[in-house]
Amino acid sequence: MKRIMLFGIILLTMTIFPVFKSLSGANAEPNHTATFIIDQRTYVTDNQAKTMDATPFIENGRSFVPARYLALALGVPEDKIIWNSSASTLTLVRDNVTISLAVGGNTIYINDQPFTIDAAPTLRDNRTYLPARHIAEAFGYDVAWDETVRAVLIGPPGNLPEASQDVLPSVGTYENLKDLLEKSQSSAFYGRMDEMVTTPGTILRTAPSAVQEKAASAAPAAAGESLSDNNAADYSKTNVQVEGVDEADIVKTDGTYIYQVNRERIIIARAAPPEAMEVVSVLNYTGKDFSPQEMYVDDNHLVVIGNTRTYGVYPLYNESGSSSGLKIMPPYNYYRPMVKAIVYNIEDRSNISQVRELELYGNYVSSRKVGQSLYLIANKYITFYPGREIEDPKPMYRDSVVSDSYKEIDYPSIRCFPDFVEPSYLIVAGLNLDQPEEKANVSSYLGSGQNIYASTENLYVAVTGYSYARKLANDLVPPSDLSRTKIYKFRIDQGQVSYAASGEAPGTILNQFSMDEHDGYFRIATTSGEVWRSGTHTSQNNLYILDSGLNMTGKIEGIAPGEKIYSVRFTGDRGYMVTFKQVDPFFVLDLSDPQQPAILGKLKIPGYSDYLHPYDENHIIGFGKDTVEMSGKVWGGRPDDTTAFYMGMKMAVFDVTDVSNPVEMFRADIGDRGTDSELLRNHKALLFAKDKNLLAFPVRVMEVTESGYNNGSTVPEYGAFAFQGAYVYNIDLTSGFTLKGRITHLSDEDYLKAGNYWYNSEKDIERIIYIGDTLYTLSQQMIKANQLDDLQELNSLVIK
Template identity: 40%
Template sequence: MIMRIMLTILMIGILLLSACTIDVKPSQTEHPKPPRLPQISGKGEPPLSQDELNGTQELRKFSSAAELAEFLSRNQPVTGYGYDSGMMRGDVIEASMNMVAGAPMMEKSLGAGAGASEYSETNVQVEGVDEADIVKNDGKYIYTLSGNKLVIIDAYPAENAEIVSETEIKGQPKNLFVNGDRLVVFSQDNENVLVFQEFDIIPRPRYTQETHAYIYDISDRSDPDLVADFTLKGAYFQSRMIGDYVYFITKENVYYYSHFVDMPVLKESGKTIIRPEVYYFDNPEDQYMFHTIASINIQDEDEADAKTYMLGYSNNMYVSKNNIYITYQKNFPMWYTQNYNKERFYDVVLPLLPRDIQKKINDISEDESLNSYEQWDKISSVLQDMYNEMDEDDKEDFIEEMMKAVQEYDLKFEKERRKTVIHKIAIDDGMIEYEAKGEVPGSLLNQFSMDEHGDYFRVATTMSIWTRSGGSETYNNVYIMNKDLDIVGSIEDIAPGERIYSTRFIGDRLYMVTFKRVDPLFVIDLSDPENPEILGKLKIPGYSDYLHPYDENHIIGVGKETGTNQWGGTSIRGVKLALFDVSDVENPEQIDKYEIGEAGTDSEALRDHKAFLFDKEKNLLVIPIREVKGRYYDGERGYYRNRVWQGAYVFEVTENGFRKKGKISHGEEDDQYYWGSPSAVRRSLYMDNVLYTISAKYVKMNDLSDLDEINEVELPYDRNYYPRPVYY
């Protein structure tokens, strides 16, 4: 009896919710449909037709700021996004967007003086594509960002290491590149401008984000000379350097004010040099963002270019030597979700109703003498009467059939909504040109979920779905796309119930780690793009957050160990290093592991591959560690605290496994009690046989043979620049 009451309530709720919304887009099904669905808002037809909502899927370019403003004004009722306060500022009132051509590049200058015969470089994903970081070195000097300063250290030989210059950077320094005698620092700052609201008598202040690319001539390391200051509106996203060309991307919410748009601009030393052309797709997004890509020749500040693409909100990017791939989760405009329940009612529920009930509902919907509320009042009465006339068995059968149909519909909708959009943009010696757009089901974890190989682009995704009707699915996929980003091969439904924790594409193989209770490592063959296949898998406790090739037959994993807790569930333990032998692709095996610390132990290398130092020739592996090991009673504060150590773990690694060589710390144990501590080691590098570890406080130098300390340089960090203590 209770079950029947619950089913009754459930069915009525679904019927009511399925039709109680404002608008609806036309359906493609063949069952009877009213020519005009109820418009509860009383505003008539939706702001855009269905064809306009779908768009042409072709790349278009705005010819003027006025055209862009008109597009946003037309789409704002659909997306619920944008501002219309009558403000104007600076370049906002410009009506055209003409691109300024750059000058030819100069010859690359010579680098620093005599240094180490061998030295490490930033750990990057794609060979030949440098990634900006907080620390760089050239075998002689170390360049690091300490607080809001650029610090240059004459680091070789280590015995004589010293700071040779400190340069204050305006704003919040993010990353840097070094190229011979040129250096670029990316810094994010807020621009304070005065704007006039409509019919206001005085200007009002407004803050907008902007990203600076400060280019320095460092021929004299003791006195860096600022030679250019390129500024892009928006927040710093990512950057890459290929040869002498630096590409950096900013993201900015699209704001418009009455008939004016706050347009992207590229400035040099405060002067506008480029107003980038703005490209877009005519299908509306829920949230528009300007993605402005600027290219500058680090050796010739007169050579620059920029283009802007108005896309959805992005969170991942992959860059090869020839292309930039920007990705984001598909964003349906608010209009879609506002009408979802009504569309589901007509697509799913109505066809399941008796024909006479369908006719009554359609007749009511076609009655234009009734407003939308009156129409729904009559429709709901018809549904109530129908339900009351059913016997109990018919009710249960009907509910079961309806729930199944609704869940299938919800899953189909959610799969479409949870697709990832991929935009491919070609780059070549500073040139920027849009190439293609594609979509794949599921979401990407990070940049290592993507890879360009020859004429193909490969991605690994996780599909996680929770529907309104209570259904859920989680599984993983691999897709191979051609140069036009059309899917040509795929493997779907991998490891149901689990999600991807790490992936690494290496040649014709993909190594993928998923996790729920154990860590399956999949070896996937991609040699035939149209027919990828799983060759083998290994299931072990724990998981890897980052995978790094040791050689063609061995993979290093860095992640967390797991165990079974007292309730039979899975508990996360310390940081784990794992070495996998994949020479037998059908039977990969873990040949060694090393666990560090207890639950709560962490490493920046789990989230940022640039914190991972590996050199096969030196058998060297170094990772930063925040190690939790035991607890003690803090009498001053009156509670127990974790005993925490922060520093770097140094390993010798061979194809047989790991051997800990030692640990290096930048502070006393009592100082390591909070996240973001200036004593935390962030990066490590080597020059010849010296290991350099870098925190906000120090650069320490240790002999790689025995880890004996050689020297240390104290950095000019400001304790107030770092986060407040978080006790644990």
């Protein structure tokens, strides 16, 4: 019986749809392509991105698409989409083909000839939805379904569009850009937006190039001196997330020289031997309209990344709805924020020469360097108001290898992320430092990025948006999960960047360490919901595993309800997660099976870890804060409330040899409430060398010297300023943390002036590095060299 019914369905399909094509094909040429993705507002027609104000859905195995957008994609003119509200019928006319059908009816009329269809048009939220396959085939199109991306593919016979995520649609035209932006503002997905600063009345001019300058304050290096003279092969490198993927920082060393971002300058100092430390060069950008932020260094190149700007004039515009049509907004000047990378050749330290500049319009997101390939990412927010012209509608860049002028990226070359989160351009650039005459590879996408993760082969850009369910009256309804993180994947190779895939995961991410790639799979840890809410709306933490196409393959959801993620670290087949609200649950995750990740064990202890660093495959170091848990009865809050108060800095070594029973093996505390370290926010501030049993980082120590409480209150008191500088430890699995000593650049007079408080000064130590047997600490005013074994001071170099 089942076989007969199935044969009947197949026969019905074969009977109806060839008739559709025979009726329509001779009169209306199917010459468009379209892709509609289920549950997404962005669709693609003729390889151009469009946005709908409603989303396709699946019901009873059929795909339904908003009627107006389906008709337009099939080439039906706007004025030939005719809706009869009293009869609830829709008529579509294209060339000599007329299609009529009624909501709820299973009959479709093609040039007045009736046919039965197995899916009726339907109304949802006052929108008419049509069964995509029936309508498209009635106009003579081929239709297919792509399960991988859950998309309906429509195209002329034998010419269906590619549903592969390797290809993104184009923005296409200025008018289409405006339409995309306008409809995105009314969609149910919003991101966090950064405002562009504008300066009315600023004089129009072009930002000058930053030109290197030699400092006359120190003797230059010997003529022809290069890194080949370097005998100090053992030196520290920037603490990075992925081995083989360098990250920019404010201090770098090549084993002989130290490079430092220092007050609008790059200081280059010969550091080895420490007894002869001297500044040999200064790249001074004062007055050059360029502010250096961080840099990369290798044997041959110094790359300085920073902020600059150029200027533009916002044009006159007509106010939307103005009856006079007069231009009522006067032009004004504004500056365009630019991120700039300046590449220098440093083979000869006595004669550093500038090689090239690359500027991207927008704000700096991040960068990575893999071998000799540099990758630079910027966000350019699009200022857009419906009815007005767009300020600087095209992204632009400047590559000095090609021209000293700015080049706009035209609309056909701008790609569009599906359901982009923010009205922004994401600009991604790559260049090969070993090919100085080769132009940069620059691409732009309608979309944005907030956090970056990179492996040696792929670059991932993540951005979080917030979705809202709406009632018919358009008032917001707070669902349990408001947030989703979009992930965009790019292949990187020798400075070339190409879009590869996109995906998403529920919730928000903490930082770059929330993401990881391993054996072709992408892992991401998120927090959804809100800590301050209760019931089904409270926060929960999740782990998702996506395949190479960013399709979900495995997940763990609902970890530590009511808490949020404070730190994550992935190492091979394991993951480690710290959540916190009042105590610190430390979770060990098994990720060996991408389809079935699992929690192996957990440990609950006071405090939390902001940063996790692998010691070896069975031991993890956590850096964070200690906490004291108090009830509302004690500190004056609601009697049924319990609150954790942050205390001093805390370090711990977690032993995960027995994965089902992780143990806090060692612990060390620094200072009292108010103690802080950049390491808790920036992993690059850590110096760790396992082979030397060395651990060091900058810290500001606050100490309670008397009662420990503030004016008799039971709330823990903030400490008074006691120290700023480097804490240097020996670390091993026998003794744990052993404080070797402390190094400061502050004088006794500075400590006397400080009183109870200390605000950042140019004498605050920012980074600690080593070269050979010497430990170097760096502040904006000094480089100090100490013997590594006993911390005896060897020399100091004052930077003026």
